[in-house]
Amino acid sequence: MFIIVILLGLLIGSFLNVCIYRLPQNQSIIFPPSHCSTCGTHLKPWDLIPAISYLLLKGRCRYCKVTFSPRYLLVEIVTAILFAWCFQIYGLSFLFIKAIVFTAFLLIITFIDYDHQLILDKVLLWFSGAGIVINLGTHSLDFWDMLLASFLGGGLLLLIALVSRGGMGDGDIKFAAALGMWLSWKCLLLALLLSFVCGGICGLLLVLFKLKSRKDFIPFGPFIALSAFVIMLYGSEVIIWYIEKLY
Numbered sequence: 001m002f003i004i005v006i007l008l009g010l011l012i013g014s015f016l017n018v019c020i021y022r023l024p025q026n027q028s029i030i031f032p033p034s035h036c037s038t039c040g041t042h043l044k045p046w047d048l049i050p051a052i053s054y055l056l057l058k059g060r061c062r063y064c065k066v067t068f069s070p071r072y073l074l075v076e077i078v079t080a081i082l083f084a085w086c087f088q089i090y091g092l093s094f095l096f097i098k099a100i101v102f103t104a105f106l107l108i109i110t111f112i113d114y115d116h117q118l119i120l121d122k123v124l125l126w127f128s129g130a131g132i133v134i135n136l137g138t139h140s141l142d143f144w145d146m147l148l149a150s151f152l153g154g155g156l157l158l159l160i161a162l163v164s165r166g167g168m169g170d171g172d173i174k175f176a177a178a179l180g181m182w183l184s185w186k187c188l189l190l191a192l193l194l195s196f197v198c199g200g201i202c203g204l205l206l207v208l209f210k211l212k213s214r215k216d217f218i219p220f221g222p223f224i225a226l227s228a229f230v231i232m233l234y235g236s237e238v239i240i241w242y243i244e245k246l247y
Contacts, residue, residue, distance in 0.1 A: 001092060002084065005083050005084055005087045006083070008083060008100075009076075009079045009081070009082070009083035009100075010050035010051050010076050010077075010080045011050055012083070012100075013050060013075050013076035013077070013079030013080060013107075014048065014050040014076055015029075016108055016111075017072050017075050017076070018034065020107075020108055020112055020115070023108070023123065024115070024118060034047075038064055039064035041061070041064070047062055051076050051077065054072060054076075055073070059073070071111075075107065078107065079103075079104070079107060082100075082229070083100050083103065085233070086099040086100055086103060089233050094138060098140075099233070102131075102228075102229075105123070105126070105130070106225040106229055107225075108123055109123060109221055109225055110221060110222040110225040110226075114219055114221075114222055117217060119171030119172065119174065119175050119221050124171075124174050124178045127178050128181045130181075131181030131182040132146065132181050145185070146181050147180070148185050149179070149181075149184060149188045150178070150179075151177075151180070152185050152189060153176035153179055153185075153188045153189070154173050154174065154176050154177030154180070156176065156189070157173040157176045158173050161173060168220070172221060175224055175225075176188070176224065182228075183228065183232065183235070186239055187231050187232075187239070190235055190238060190239065191228045191230075191235070194227035194231065195223040195224045195226070198223045198226060198227060199218070199220055199223040202223070203218055206218065
């Protein structure tokens with residue numbers, strides 16, 4: 001079963017690559033079929049086997065020999081790893097399905113924000129809608145819980161944006177609000193706290209190693225996404241541990 005999950009992750013990762021590439025350009029993720037962006041040749045099924053085709057073709061187009069970005073392979077492998085991680089935690093259950101849907105959206109948001117410094121409203125709408133349907137359908141969270149979490153998450157980042165006068169982007173604020181459709185308000189606040197810690201450490205390291213200057217913009221969406229993924233898996237345990245230590 002573990003192998004099947006990994007194969008599923010590779011397959012979905014291939015589809016996520018399409019979303020990451022096309023959505024910022026307002027292109028359909030269905031039509032036209034997958035093709036080489038350089039020569040325009042429609043890729044055959046044997047050109048699209050996740051990971052394997054990339055490795056066999058040495059990262060090049062079979063037809064015009066142009067080099068494809070290694071990011072395509074990276075997204076597929078990362079998706080497979082994260083899906084396997086979710087399966088390790090939840091096994092074959094509904095929580096596993098919920099986790100991989102959540103993870104797939106986080107990956108789309110992360111890589112688009114990294115590439116374009118943009119978190120798309122249309123992605124957040126689908127992300128929020130999926131969270132509402134899944135949580136209401138399974139009674140994981142009720143509507144008022146989601147509304148409270150959304151208000152707290154979005155409101156906190158909005159407050160930071162106002163105080164810092166633009167230190168937080170609109171997309172980050174909307175992203176935090178959308179996460180309220182998936183996480184309880186406690187887990188959401190914990191995820192945001194973790195994202196600030198991760199973002200601060202990463203930013204400090206980038207400046208220290210002179211990869212970025214203090215004035216360079218660093219997308220915050222990926223740190224929110226990473227933290228949300230970790231808290232999705234372990235947030236309840238962290239909260240229980242904290243309460244036990246507190247009392």
